Amino acid sequence: MTKYKITNKIRELRFHSQEMTQAELARQVGVTRQTIIAIEKNKYSPSLELAFKIAQVFKVPINQVFSYSS
């Protein structure tokens, strides 16, 4: 059975948003910086609500932030 994984481009999107810090992104979406670090390292898959909030911060569709692939 193929194992699928959620990956993200948050680090890249932060870089293109004038080097937004993890702390700033965390503040804007209402989570701790540790959670942003865990998401960036693919150690935690956020809830759908948090995923939408993150996409909203970067003003991009959710599929440009997160992808689901094998």
Next chain:
Amino acid sequence: MYIKLRLQMSQHQKESLVSIISNIAVSIPYFVFVIGKYQAEQPRDTEELVFWATAILLMIPVRIAAQIIIYIAFTIGQAIAKGGELDRESELVDERDKLIELKGDRNGSYLFYLGFAIAMGIMVANQSIATMFLIIIVSGFLSEMVGLLSQIYYYQKGV
């Protein structure tokens, strides 16, 4: 379960570690005290049930009071180490923290269910009431430890 403890721990991991330390520091001496008292008093029949029920009920306020004191000491210690600054982020509990707490509680609960089943088995096998209560107390202690250690593990390894 392999736990890789790094020096760089998050605030929530530190809190779990403090809870583990306070759990050991309070529960083990209390447990030793109760065993000593039981051996000295040698209660029988209904007195024995009253003895163990009292021991379990008294353990709750003792542990709450001790944990409050230890947690206050930990917070003051941290504030001193950071030059009087309070870590505001540590007060925030987000969805990841809640998920980790739930998973830790689940793991701890499984162990307690097992301990409870063993304690009932002990009664079916006509063993002493003291043995049954000791198994329940020990499984309660171990389930909390497993829950807290699981939380540290999930913070480290991811969920």
